[in-house]
Amino acid sequence: MKKDVNITIDFAGLKLASPVFTASGTCGYADELADFMDINALGGFITKSITLLPRKGNPTPRVVETDAGMLNAIGLANIGLEQFIKEKIPLLEKMSAAIFVNVAGQKIEEYVQVTAELAKQPAIAGFELNISCPNVAKGGVHFGTDPAGVRRITEEVKKAAADKVLMVKLTPSVTDISVIAEAAVAGGADALSLVNTFTAMAIDTEKRRCVLANRTGGLSGPAIKPMAIYLVNKVYNEVTKKSGIPILGLGGIKNASDAIEFMLAGASAVALGTYNFIQPARAIEIVDGIGEYCRRNGFDNVHQLTGALE
Amino acid sequence: MKKDLVQRKKGVFAARIISNHQFKGRFCRMSLELAGLGAEAFETVTPGQFAEFDLTCASLPSPEDVPVELRDAIERKILLRRPFSFSDVRIEDGRAIIDVLYAVVGAATVRMAGLKPGDEISVLGPLGNGFTIPVKKKLAILLAGGMGAPPIQHLAKVLAAGFKNIEVVTFAGAKSSDDMPFAVSDKNTAIGPAEFPDYGLEMLIATDDGSTGYKGLVTECFRQWLQTCEHKADDTIVFCCGPEAMLASAAKLCEAEGIECQVSMERRMACGTGLCQGCAVECGTGNSGQSVYQMCCKDGPVFDSKEVIFDL
Numbered sequence: 001m002k003k004d005v006n007i008t009i010d011f012a013g014l015k016l017a018s019p020v021f022t023a024s025g026t027c028g029y030a031d032e033l034a035d036f037m038d039i040n041a042l043g044g045f046i047t048k049s050i051t052l053l054p055r056k057g058n059p060t061p062r063v064v065e066t067d068a069g070m071l072n073a074i075g076l077a078n079i080g081l082e083q084f085i086k087e088k089i090p091l092l093e094k095m096s097a098a099i100f101v102n103v104a105g106q107k108i109e110e111y112v113q114v115t116a117e118l119a120k121q122p123a124i125a126g127f128e129l130n131i132s133c134p135n136v137a138k139g140g141v142h143f144g145t146d147p148a149g150v151r152r153i154t155e156e157v158k159k160a161a162a163d164k165v166l167m168v169k170l171t172p173s174v175t176d177i178s179v180i181a182e183a184a185v186a187g188g189a190d191a192l193s194l195v196n197t198f199t200a201m202a203i204d205t206e207k208r209r210c211v212l213a214n215r216t217g218g219l220s221g222p223a224i225k226p227m228a229i230y231l232v233n234k235v236y237n238e239v240t241k242k243s244g245i246p247i248l249g250l251g252g253i254k255n256a257s258d259a260i261e262f263m264l265a266g267a268s269a270v271a272l273g274t275y276n277f278i279q280p281a282r283a284i285e286i287v288d289g290i291g292e293y294c295r296r297n298g299f300d301n302v303h304q305l306t307g308a309l310e
Numbered sequence: 311m312k313k314d315l316v317q318r319k320k321g322v323f324a325a326r327i328i329s330n331h332q333f334k335g336r337f338c339r340m341s342l343e344l345a346g347l348g349a350e351a352f353e354t355v356t357p358g359q360f361a362e363f364d365l366t367c368a369s370l371p372s373p374e375d376v377p378v379e380l381r382d383a384i385e386r387k388i389l390l391r392r393p394f395s396f397s398d399v400r401i402e403d404g405r406a407i408i409d410v411l412y413a414v415v416g417a418a419t420v421r422m423a424g425l426k427p428g429d430e431i432s433v434l435g436p437l438g439n440g441f442t443i444p445v446k447k448k449l450a451i452l453l454a455g456g457m458g459a460p461p462i463q464h465l466a467k468v469l470a471a472g473f474k475n476i477e478v479v480t481f482a483g484a485k486s487s488d489d490m491p492f493a494v495s496d497k498n499t500a501i502g503p504a505e506f507p508d509y510g511l512e513m514l515i516a517t518d519d520g521s522t523g524y525k526g527l528v529t530e531c532f533r534q535w536l537q538t539c540e541h542k543a544d545d546t547i548v549f550c551c552g553p554e555a556m557l558a559s560a561a562k563l564c565e566a567e568g569i570e571c572q573v574s575m576e577r578r579m580a581c582g583t584g585l586c587q588g589c590a591v592e593c594g595t596g597n598s599g600q601s602v603y604q605m606c607c608k609d610g611p612v613f614d615s616k617e618v619i620f621d622l
């Protein structure tokens with residue numbers, strides 16, 4: 001890449017090498033993806049959800065392909081806070097990308113306890129508050145659909161981790177996403193990430209049963225991209241543009257063109273999710289592709305793309 | 311299963327189709343060739359390992375060439391890679407040649423069947439752990455059920471070529487002769503399906519309907535055979551790949567007899583690399599009564615049968 005385009009960005013006070021993240025739940029704890037690419041070229045890396053205690057997750061089938069997408073119902077399977085600190089932090093410490101830990105729980109106190117403990121770790125740049133997981137019986141998306149609840153959980157977690165960046169991940173499965181975004185900002189969110197998966201279902205017609213053991217799952221992949229772009233643009237125009245809060249845009253991105261669509265719609269950075277499964281080095285190719293686009297279109301700084309929709 | 315001590319190279323490689331043909335009913339055989347780094351990565355493949363193929367670029371056949379029951383399914387736009395084990399991997403002139411045996415059953419394999427020699431696809435692999443061959447055993451029993459045959463064929467070849475001190479007996483089962491993913495000799499005998507690689511190994515066939523070989527389940531055929539077997543349980547190992555009910559049945563039998571047994575599991579996978587956590591296999595943790603989910607793609611697909619809590 002030529003030096004003429006600046007692809008570094010400022011994201012809620014963090015200086016990032018590029019505007020490309022890998023999305024929570026699609027990139028493990030970093031060691032899995034390191035087999036395929038130089039993860040240091042990433043702007044940010046978001047871990048799989050961490051809960052206070054280890055979680056086995058849901059029974060199988062947990063994944064199924066649908067038209068231009070897939071459903072997952074993993075159920076926040078993770079190794080738990082203690083083992084995460086012991087085993088994974090040493091790996092994450094070596095990475096130059098900004099590390100965000102996705103935090104989930106069943107009660108506000110659990111979110112607070114996990115973030116307070118992890119806030120002591122210098123390797124962690126920030127948190128992504130998962131109040132939008134559709135695949136668990138308690139917590140998850142239930143936190144993310146009530147504006148007063150969103151504001152309260154954001155405030156409580158921010159208090160527990162005041163010197164880290166707090167990003168709140170929004171569910172698209174609400175009547176008006178801007179109301180929820182507004183509540184997160186009022187609660188002290190430093191950034192918003194949107195969107196999480198859409199709650200969805202697939203049925204095996206021969207067995208007349210849901211394909212997923214959990215019955216419902218979260219839809220991701222190219223199928224959701226146009227909806228995700230619309231929601232990013234809506235939140236950008238109605239909430240974040242005036243407050244200067246950055247958006248991490250995600251939902252069905254597979255290449256640099258998709259990433260640029262999100263940025264033009266109002267995202268300051270983007271995250272690659274489902275496509276990590278198909279092309280595990282794609283996130284880095286997107287970094288190059290965005291730089292190339294900027295050069296071709298006369299942008300000397302990648303942040304100029306944010307909200308540049310005519 | 312012990313973690314493999316050797317750190318293998320894996321990656322995303324271009325593979326060129328050498329041949330691809332339907333040889334019996336819905337069953338097809340494809341050979342692919344990898345050069346350079348891909349050849350290096352696949353040179354050390356262990357039977358039971360697998361790769362993820364990107365078939366999104368393969369085009370759909372015309373509707374009249376598609377079985378009626380698949381005509382709706384194939385219209386779905388596919389996205390994810392598909393996992394395939396190998397029936398053989400060999401090195402020729404510095405290139406890795408991979409043989410894949412597959413059945414046309416859905417949107418991806420319909421496209422796969424249309425690939426022509428010279429076409430290229432993206433292959434991610436090699437993935438998973440593969441079977442572990444304990445050198446001190448004197449008898450290896452191989453059990454293949456239905457489409458579980460390919461990695462067992464690969465294992466049979468490796469055992470026959472490199473482990474002369476281990477006697478090998480193979481069992482293959484299916485619902486009927488038509489469901490055997492290889493041609494079966496028309497003599498209707500228990501020995502010698504023409505296309506199961508002839509590695510000079512003893513071979514027994516079982517079909518549920520008795521259309522070829524023993525009439526009944528392959529595990530029942532194996533159980534009866536075991537009664538006549540003169541090897542000690544400690545000197546014996548069983549390797550299985552097939553439907554979960556068959557694996558569970560083999561595991562139960564082996565546990566009762568005190569025989570070590572490795573099973574190759576199958577799960578729906580999105581990535582094959584441990585990223586998505588989709589392909590969970592429930593495993594016990596010693597005597598605690600607790601269980602954990604291990605990943606079929608990364609911790610498996612081969613597990614010690616005593617660890618697995620089968621999903622029946």
